[in-house]
Amino acid sequence: MIAFRWQSPVPSPSYRVTVRRGSEIVWVANSETTERAVPSTLSFERGVTYTWQVEAIDQEGQAGRASPPRAFVLAK
Numbered sequence: 001m002i003a004f005r006w007q008s009p010v011p012s013p014s015y016r017v018t019v020r021r022g023s024e025i026v027w028v029a030n031s032e033t034t035e036r037a038v039p040s041t042l043s044f045e046r047g048v049t050y051t052w053q054v055e056a057i058d059q060e061g062q063a064g065r066a067s068p069p070r071a072f073v074l075a076k
Contacts, residue, residue, distance in 0.1 A: 002044070003037040004052055006067065012056035016063060019052045026050065030057070047076045 004017050017036045019027040026044075029036050044050060051069035058064065 001037055001040070003035060004054075005035045006054050008034055008054075008056060010056065012064070013059050014057040016055045016057055017052060018055070018066075019050055020069070021048060021050050044074050046074045049073050 006015075008015070014030050014032050015034065015036075017027075017029050017031060018025060027038065027042055049071055050073070051071050053067045053069045055066045056064040
């Protein structure tokens with residue numbers, strides 16, 4: 001199972017995780033904690049570079065500044 005984990009300098013009621021392949025959005029999900037597992041129905045191609053980033057969502061549902069994108073590649 002693939003899961004994303006992060007630390008937030010400011011606590012937030014929820015977070016939005018976005019995964020991209022190049023400029024294409026592959027997956028977006030919300031989490032009320034600083035961890036989000038990827039559903040088993042979603043598969044990433046091996047050897048392909050993806051990026052992911054997190055936005056804090058405030059109580060009004062507004063997104064704050066996004067984290068810098070972080071790259072990952074699943075081994076072939």
